[in-house]
Amino acid sequence: MEEEYLGVDIGGTTINLGVIQNNLIKKEDTILINKDASKEETLQSLYQLIHENLTTRVVGIGVGVPAVVDPVKGIVYDVQNIKGWKEVNLKLLLELEFNLPVFINNDANCFALGEFMYGKNKSSNSFIGLSLGTGLGMGIVINNTLYNGVLCGAGEIGMLSYKDGIVEHYTGSFFFTDYYNETAKSLAEKAEKGDEKALNVFNEYGKHLGEAIKSILYMYAPDKIILGGSISKAFPFFKESMFNILTGYAYQKQIENLIIDVSKTKGSALLGAASLCLQNK
Template sequence: MKHIIGIDLGGTTIKGGVIESKNLIKQIVQNTEANKGGETTLNHLKEVIRKLRTAETKAVGIGVPSVVDSERGIVYHVQNIRDWEEIHLKSILEKEFDMPVFINNDANCFAMGERIYGLGQNFENFVGITLGTGVGGGIIQKGKLLSDMNCGSGEYGEMPYLDGILEDYCGSFFFTKKNSNGYDIMQRAEKDDNKAIEIFDEYSKHMAILVKMIVLSVDPQAIIFGGAISNSFHLFEKKMYDNLTDFPFPNSIRNLKILKSKLQNIGILGASALCY
């Protein structure tokens, strides 16, 4: 049975797994040790691949939190890994392991993971959005990841908005400005804390703006939210829809599905989806 390795490369940990027939059958976690420099992180990445590789392994997919030249597999300006300003990761790993290696940024991996393994199987055209420290996005059109020049399409969080960018209002920074964090505020809101509910009502207005930007740019069949903040979807979903009633093209909202991802281990699955 053919195996695919998926690697979720973060600033703190490297999470890797073996996929067999679309099932995650093995996974390991390795410290990135990013503060020691890029060579140390690269060696840890190679170690993870060696531990996961079997005679049945056919390809490796890697998701990274940065800009990627996905055609050539060059990773640029990884903020959380020292000395990774430009690393030709694809060529390095293909030479080391003699198998195909596919690399993209983590938001695109999320969208691909949904397309191959998750709710995105039901849609040919959708946008996957990760809601966490940042707000990243991946665009699927005609069943495939949108091809772009610099891995920047779908990065709606970087759009100018109010006194900053949309990420400031749809990512975790919105909650830290309230002298708390999203998880604590979610717990309070679920216990009917009025102040916490008001915060999510405010958050829903910003999320409606995000939805409007997505619909006006690509008009997808669906938007699928993932990431830590998406766990509070039930707290902002209704008010978000209420703030979409003034959209100039009502059918676009009426026909749009806005969903929360159901996948576990999406970082690993999404990276492996690059290999399909």
């Protein structure tokens, strides 16, 4: 019997689940998160999603959460965008519910780990996975090892002060809704049709993302940065302005061979979450 693992990616607006077998996603499922739901209601929704995809072949569950995480105890703290999830012993709750080993990490770390392990990034010694979604998440792989920091808090680039707020206000979905009253998706659809206003918005977005990437370069000097998340699909519309900002980076020799590209790996975050189980076997 081929073993299966469940990889779960809890995002700002959805919970995504993948059934993983032989390092491939054989099935995916998604539910929406009700931002006004209570802690218990959201937990029950998560339980139901897992139950609906559970088989006797499943031997472990890995979960990525947009929060700081104690990866040993499996406790998540201050989960972004989920009401009431200030301190949740998620590992214990899921293990009691499903009687399976459960492993928890930060969602951006799971994306970076999945992209590094299953994408074309094995030659990279200093790898960054950057998730462009509701916020801006970052995972760091150094010398083939995911770097967690204390409570999986390393790489919270989105929380750095920037302009009149923080970085992710200008590099996540907030930028489009708060400043232009439209979603990134709707603006991307307009940009596809050559809409000048939409193209200008993405041009501005690329500048902000470029500034964030400059900070990453100064801190970590990676040789590869892979972009994921829903906004990364609009990469052609902000690529040029992003790279233009990097011409102002102080150490040009350092980034002569730097690769910045969009993920081409299907379900990196789900694969990364499931791989937590394999790493802890």
